[in-house]
Amino acid sequence: MNKSTGRVTLPSEQNFLNETKELMERWGADALRDSDGTKLDDEIKQLDAKIYTTYFVARGNNEFAEQHPEETQQLYLMSQFNTAKDKSLEIDFLKGYFEDQIKPDYIHNPKEWWEVINRTTGDVVDPANWEVKQETNQVIINQAEPWHEYTVSFLAYMIWDPTHMYNHITNNWGDKPHDIPFDARQPFSNQFMKDYLENWLKENPDTDVVRFTTFFYHFTLIFDNLGKEKFVDWFGYGASVSVAALEAFAQEKGYRLRPEDIVDRGYYNSSFRVPTKAYLDYIDFIQQFVAKEVKELVSLVHDQDKEAMMFLGDNWIGTEPYGEYFKETGIDAVVGSVGDGTTLRLISDIPHVSYTEGRFLPYFFPDTFYEGNNPAIEANENWLAARRALMRSPLDRIGYGGYLSLAYKFPEFVDYVEKVTDEFRDIYDTIKGVKPYTGLNVAVLNAWGKIRTWQTHMVAHGKWYKQAYSYHGITEALSGMAVDVSFISFDDIINNGVPEEVDVIINAGDAGTSFSGGEHWKNEKVTATLREWVYNGGGLIGVGEPSAIHHQGRYFQLANVLGVDKELGYSLSTNKYFTEEADSHFITEDVSTFNFGEGMKNVYALSEDTDIIVHTEDGIHLSSTTFGEGRGVYIAGIPYSYENTRLLLRAIYYSAGKEEQWKIWQSSNLNCEVHAYPSINKYAIINNSNVEQVTDVYDGNGNKSTITLQPSEIKWEEEQHEG
Amino acid sequence: MNKSTGRVTLPSEQNFLNETKELMERWGADALRDSDGTKLDDEIKQLDAKIYTTYFVARGNNEFAEQHPEETQQLYLMSQFNTAKDKSLEIDFLKGYFEDQIKPDYIHNPKEWWEVINRTTGDVVDPANWEVKQETNQVIINQAEPWHEYTVSFLAYMIWDPTHMYNHITNNWGDKPHDIPFDARQPFSNQFMKDYLENWLKENPDTDVVRFTTFFYHFTLIFDNLGKEKFVDWFGYGASVSVAALEAFAQEKGYRLRPEDIVDRGYYNSSFRVPTKAYLDYIDFIQQFVAKEVKELVSLVHDQDKEAMMFLGDNWIGTEPYGEYFKETGIDAVVGSVGDGTTLRLISDIPHVSYTEGRFLPYFFPDTFYEGNNPAIEANENWLAARRALMRSPLDRIGYGGYLSLAYKFPEFVDYVEKVTDEFRDIYDTIKGVKPYTGLNVAVLNAWGKIRTWQTHMVAHGKWYKQAYSYHGITEALSGMAVDVSFISFDDIINNGVPEEVDVIINAGDAGTSFSGGEHWKNEKVTATLREWVYNGGGLIGVGEPSAIHHQGRYFQLANVLGVDKELGYSLSTNKYFTEEADSHFITEDVSTFNFGEGMKNVYALSEDTDIIVHTEDGIHLSSTTFGEGRGVYIAGIPYSYENTRLLLRAIYYSAGKEEQWKIWQSSNLNCEVHAYPSINKYAIINNSNVEQVTDVYDGNGNKSTITLQPSEIKWEEEQHEG
């Protein structure tokens, strides 16, 4: 590999000039950035590098914010459940909230904007039957139904930006003032944001790239009365709510939202909820507004011949890069954190931008960079997870975050990053713009579709959830697989049928969630379309509780296509005879031990026609069946591993009926993967493990060779043409 | 123990006179019975014993049945699901059924009595759009919606009695004719049954007890096309259906039933289904009819100075002993199979009869009585399981079934039964009619209530189900506990509130089942009543998915009372902080390892006020909380064991707030139990295990003594009065 330069961004800091220069050289960096806590010296800014400067749009200007408390960002929040013990019930609606973050909105009439709900019946309590006691932050319900439960949905001001709050609490910033977030939808704030940016751009001539962190509304992040995280939803629109927004919504969409449309029984429309029409309308409305306003900020940046880069996180609400309005913003680049292959693809697949950048791990923070620890290990894990996704869809740049001075103290880490940056550039230079070989086309079907591309089963970015990891393994496996991947919704199916190019559809999730589909599975258009499509040759892979909703004697509405259903306890009287495993199966040829993660209980075969591949004491965990010309495959769960990646890939080939194409651009060893680029006559074999691997490699004609790969090695080969 | 006699029934058989006399003497038997396959000699009938003779009401007379094929019993059956591939769909509605058992009813117009349902939409297909092809047993749907699924609900004749069929197939009876069941509701059959019985009674002067096996309608038992069991529901009313019954129902109840009211999406109203009003009306209607007709048969028996005994099983549908009409039948005695404590109590608690009899295990069949096996082991297990329930509510008699000649060959077994029969009589003579000490009063709450007393979570009698055993442990534990037990329904709660005497309510089952309660939990009267009751001091124990239905942001509708709810994936964004186990807890004082059976996933504490007792990687498995003056306890599952019996008993005391009464008539060793009979100043300590046990015993004043019990020993003590 030749020593190359560029496509790498480093964080820097004050009084670190010479070391910065040294690391820039070793890592081939061509851009430098500041961070929330670090600033760059003028001398550093004069180095031969693009300068990224972090910019906050909606906070960090308390002088302004304090002049316009009525323009502070708002939230709809729900109180705890309260049980009435007699006709009168006092509700401390702030109980459990953090008063440093949350302040009830008494400016707008609670009787108009709040909602008291009887959660036992679901009825809204007539505002005539409750009063707000402002001095004690209480709602008093008169005429309560004894022993019913009640909640209060109230409007509040969010008087502390959640990211600032998190950093403040975590780093013990003491009496440092709290950043007050102000709302782009409000007149003074809107004007202020633009004026301030315009001025700031002029005052920062050395800045080449304005790194917006991010725009107007933070994802929902609420703290509790002990100052600990209470609620976090990386997709949450909580902070976008305001009286102004709700009134504009009514004007534009022709109907008013209820508080319940936002608080959603306390679930706050988590992305695991099947989105309601009202919520979809609402986020569409916010997205349009955000896109329009972002466009204006971006124009100001462009007017100063700078680039506008968006950090995908923090205040990113409304800027969904796979949404309908993102292309209108004019944003030049998106940068985001890369924790694995999924988050890499989330960034690298973003359309309508000039370039994408991934911030790799580890962050240069003391939690990893401490004496006795070797941060190169985490860097290697991160790189192996990311690289297989890069091979499918390269980022244009990579970078790091944190304190460069800290990383500098770990020479082995510095060496390792030198290797990674070189390898990254080598891959990029080879395959950028080149279409990789694609065995099959896979669509992930859920209630969200395209807008949540690579964002299924996520709660907080990068956080592990017991209820999600058995499904998250699917996107992670797909992120580096030689297949094309798209994310489609039930509405796509209803409106346009299954897209022509799709070979295999995956539906995965717990019953009732947006990712499985919930009520959508009662829609006859959805089930009939999919049955017809599979019958005519399509492949359907169901994971967990696919197509699940209890209706008309079925739990899996596509049970006939999958060959299995789940016993809910209603049909115990019906004998379940089919439990015997097949002797062997294409899907499990490479693996003999299984990990289905959380698994699933009580899934059984509908008939002897179902091929049971793995049957545990809890029921079927893996099976297949034919349905006309097509096939259905059921898998109980797919936590991420190389074994499960292989199992899923084989399930994809099998469900599509393309087993005969398996040995094309394929490796026999599941720790290795082959990525081919036919138009440039090259292919790479990667070792995803950190030990040596030997593998057979099948080329595009199915010819086999055997190679040995060093730990983590990538080996490039020229394609040999026959004849 | 003195040698005693009586209260024991033996099966006998031909050519076995002397051995019968010997065993009668050794076991103290005072009654002899025949069986389905065995007859008694005249000589045996002259022994000094009551003679029971098995009698079949509705089968075993093919000469009559063949003369009246239109009076053969009927069933509503549902075809398999069939996917339409175009506008026309042919359904082989008999597919999967056993043509030796099932014959479609073409006598009554299918257009009037059958139903074709689109299971994708739930719509009934207009009879104008389908035709029956009688010669091929097909329904042809025209105007089908392509890719929708369809079922046919059809009326059929059941041309072979299921028990006869089972014995016939199991014992390879070859071309022995198939018993055709005829229907008591039909005119000729009704008259025939009475005439035949009247005549039979006269022809069997030696019979003292007519052992009805049983009356008119067999529980639902359907075989498949391979002659294997396809569907079995011990509570199923399948065989009670007929055109005559449906017409009489419409007349009586004022509305017509649909086939769907009976086939119920293919679930056939399994007792796990929350019963619909239509189904409750229907079984009430059948019960009234059966009671009236049974009463007439019983009168004929009484007219001949014989007793009428009912076998609780086989054709027992409509005779529910805990139902409203049972007392009107005049039946003298009920006999049933005793597999454990639950089935013992099911028999021994039956009201309105002169006596009850339990048929103990093992059955004298070659599957247990074979060379090398020791049937005394099974007999000991059976006795230990039954004895603790006997201590609470004694049967009046016990007995055995099968081939006495087979048992005779196993001397150790003969010895053991001699001990058991003596011990039984000793217990009976001591406690019959004496109220045992009762610590607390426990009600099991489900959608069925009293009518399914001791019959919760049962599918086929005595059969283990993965989805039931974690709940069945509750009734089994309760069956021998020093508590009073009742079974109450949601309607009881709605109409009358919680009965005055109840200290603790148990709600246990999987979500959506009748035993958990399903839709009943949306009824505000139910939830409000129970909240108030607990708040005022009641104890609520929830097992599995208690009070579960997803509604208004809760899954457990009594989450506030239980202190826990279950995460469905909608509220992952809300942090679940409370996972730490309490250091110790009253409920777990005697046990340190746990078996929650199937357990439960994702149950979490609502707040820090919940005492988490056992938290596994799957979430909370055991917890408690206070609610006003009362308490809620959550348990993930309770498979039967002595450890779990102890755990449940402690949970009962704890939830009722009666910990201070724990050491009254109590043993410290959980393998032992104390049963006290204060009115006769006696108490017994039983060793439920088959090894020696040492235990502290607390008497009615809490005074402790320490005793040693031999394996399986029962030790009687006189109560010492103080002062």
Ligand SMILES: [Mg+2]
């Ligand atoms: Mg520069």
Ligand SMILES: [Mg+2]
């Ligand atoms: Mg006699």
Ligand SMILES: [Mg+2]
């Ligand atoms: Mg498990």
